[in-house]
Amino acid sequence: xxxxxxxxxxxRSLVQAVxxxxxxxxxxxxxxxxxxxxxxxxxEPGDGVAGLLLESIGADRALSMLIEGRPPGDWLAAxxxxxxxxxxxxxxxxxxxxxxxxxxxxxxxxxxxRAAVQCRAGFVTPGDAAWPDALEVLGAxxxxxxxxxxxxxxxxHPGGAIAIVGSRDATNYGEHVAMDLASGLSDRGFAVVSGAxxxxxxxxxxxxxxxxxTTVAFLAGGVDRLYPAAHHDLLLRAAVSGAVVSExxxxxxxxxxxxxxxxxxxxxxxHATVVVEAGQxxxxxxxxxxxxxxxxxxxxxxxxxTSVTSAGCxxxxxxxxxxxxTSVADVxxxxxxxxxxxxxxxxxxxxxxxGATATxxxxxxxxxxxxxxxxxxxxxxxxxxxxxxxxxxxxxxxxRAVAVTLGTLALDGGAYENENGWLRM
Numbered sequence: 001x002x003x004x005x006x007x008x009x010x011x012r013s014l015v016q017a018v019x020x021x022x023x024x025x026x027x028x029x030x031x032x033x034x035x036x037x038x039x040x041x042x043x044e045p046g047d048g049v050a051g052l053l054l055e056s057i058g059a060d061r062a063l064s065m066l067i068e069g070r071p072p073g074d075w076l077a078a079x080x081x082x083x084x085x086x087x088x089x090x091x092x093x094x095x096x097x098x099x100x101x102x103x104x105x106x107x108x109x110x111x112x113x114r115a116a117v118q119c120r121a122g123f124v125t126p127g128d129a130a131w132p133d134a135l136e137v138l139g140a141x142x143x144x145x146x147x148x149x150x151x152x153x154x155x156x157h158p159g160g161a162i163a164i165v166g167s168r169d170a171t172n173y174g175e176h177v178a179m180d181l182a183s184g185l186s187d188r189g190f191a192v193v194s195g196a197x198x199x200x201x202x203x204x205x206x207x208x209x210x211x212x213x214t215t216v217a218f219l220a221g222g223v224d225r226l227y228p229a230a231h232h233d234l235l236l237r238a239a240v241s242g243a244v245v246s247e248x249x250x251x252x253x254x255x256x257x258x259x260x261x262x263x264x265x266x267x268x269x270x271h272a273t274v275v276v277e278a279g280q281x282x283x284x285x286x287x288x289x290x291x292x293x294x295x296x297x298x299x300x301x302x303x304x305x306t307s308v309t310s311a312g313c314x315x316x317x318x319x320x321x322x323x324x325x326t327s328v329a330d331v332x333x334x335x336x337x338x339x340x341x342x343x344x345x346x347x348x349x350x351x352x353x354x355g356a357t358a359t360x361x362x363x364x365x366x367x368x369x370x371x372x373x374x375x376x377x378x379x380x381x382x383x384x385x386x387x388x389x390x391x392x393x394x395x396x397x398x399x400r401a402v403a404v405t406l407g408t409l410a411l412d413g414g415a416y417e418n419e420n421g422w423l424r425m
Contacts, residue, residue: 014113018123020130020152035059036125036145038109040249042066042100043144044375044396045261049088049096051140056084059125059144066100098398102389108251112222115250119224121149132156135268137294143247143265149223150239154214155269159189161216162331163270163291165284166200166277167309174200174277174309177301179207181274184328186213191242193218193270195262196231200276200284209237216269219246220262221254255378257371263287272297272335274325278312285312292320297334299325372397376405377414377424385421 008030015033016025025033036059043050053062056079065075072093079086116123124130124146132155135142148155162185164178182192182204192208194201196217208215217238221227223246226235235244247265248258263283267273267290275298278284291298300322303310316322325331329339379394380386388406392399406422409415415424 010110014110014117017117018113018121020122020124020128020148031060032058032127033123033125034109035063037113037123037249038063040143040145040147040247041108041112042103042396045143045247045258046141046264047096047396048140049092050100050144051142052086052088053079053093053096054144055140056086057082066097066104072097095398095401099392099396099401102392102399103396109249112249112251115222115224116147119149119250121147121223121250122152123147124152124155130156132269134270135265138264138268141264142268146245146247147223147249148243148245150241150243151214152243154191154216154243155245157191157214157216159191160271160335161191161193161269162335163193163266163273163287164200164204164276165194165266165273165287166275167279167282167284167312168197168199168201169279169309170199170203170277171303171307171309173303173307174301175203178203178276181276181301181325181328181331182207182215183211183213185331186211186215188328188332190271191216193266195219195259195266195287196227196235196238196244197283198228198230202231202234204276205231205234205238209234209241212241215242217242217244218262218265218269219244219254220248220258222246222248222250222252224250225253227254255375257375257378259283260286260374264290267291267296268294270296272299272331274299274301274331275313275316275322276301277303277307277309278316279308280311280315282312285316288316288320288322297323299323299331299334301325372401372405373409373414376402376409380415380422380424382424385418385423387421391422 011034012030015030019025039059072090075093130152164182166174178200185192186208191214192204193216194204205215205217215238217235223244226232238244263286266287273287273291273296275284275288288298300313300316302324317324323334333339375395379391388399388402391402406415413425415422
């Protein structure tokens with residue numbers, strides 16, 4: 001017997017190894033988990049078309065249809081047959097299939113699963129009991145699956161979770177505040193969520209660990225490639241008492257696009273987000289925007305009026321009704337309504353409607369570059385020429401979309417083509 005052209009014993013052994021359950025999986029469960037892992041390889045984070053179709057017809061059936069090259073009409077008909085028709089046009093499905101097919105390789109999926117087994121990572125899907133319900137607020141843009149090193153239970157911490165984010169170029173003041181907040185919230189029974197970056201993120205994780213609390217780090221690449229490298233040991237420690245998580249399969253490299261998409265998970269997995277320090281264009285403002293769009297409480301720490309690393313926080317306070325946070329008590333009051341309250345099975349419900357997308361004003365990118373341009377620029381090299389097919393695989397975009405974006409970059413002076421392929425300027 002074969003599963004999507006692979007020998008069943010190989011598929012079963014890999015899926016069983018990354019499954020968090022100890023019971024022997026039946027054939028249907030093996031096929032579902034393997035197909036979901038495959039989709040995590042095929043799509044870029046936040047792909048709404050994939051989210052709608054997989055929720056409607058299931059990962060296994062959707063993968064079979066993609067392998068068979070079924071036309072868009074068949075996909076929409078399948079969703080009707082499943083009793084949950086999707087609101088997509090034929091052009092939407094056609095464009096999605098075109099961007100998924102360049103990555104349709106069993107070799108990539110097997111490599112991701114083997115790397116997960118090697119680093120002792122698990123794979124959790126929306127059908128699992130351990131799936132964190134808080135992420136469901138993302139609707140069609142929720143992750144297809146999660147690759148986890150550490151405790152899956154940390155994703156649904158009984159005391160609730162608070163995200164602490166901020167500038168990579170943190171000041172001593174910012175790191176001191178982050179340390180106080182993280183340790184204090186940990187002592188109150190909250191988990192601390194962040195993105196493992198230098199500066200505020202790293203300090204939040206360290207302080208939580210020093211308080212023997214639970215911390216969760218969301219990565220923009222595979223959990224087998226702990227990034228940044230200087231935080232390798234820190235992330236290993238986080239995985240012992242908490243979790244290191246990514247929606248990207250093992251072997252994936254972090255890119256600018258993936259960092260921005262990762263931020264929606266930080267906001268959705270937390271009951272509130274606190275920005276400690278942020279410049280005018282800090283990535284943490286993107287996280288704040290996701291939190292605001294999802295209806296999660298948003299706090300910001302004020303800083304010196306002369307500090308460029310606090311300019312983004314002041315903007316959140318001035319323009320986006322963020323709560324002024326100066327202490328742990330302020331955060332607790334923001335979440336629980338009283339500065340002296342302690343979390344007890346805190347609810348994960350939010351004011352955002354199911355299916356809301358995390359694109360709040362505070363996180364808007366002021367650059368004229370669109371997401372396609374960002375993804376292609378991330379995939380281009382200034383030294384190694386790359387062809388359209390290679391770039392399509394790297395970006396998760398359709399080849400035609402890559403070609404159009406390259407043409408625009410060429411006109412703007414961002415990229416050029418030689419006899420061997422395309423290079424970044």
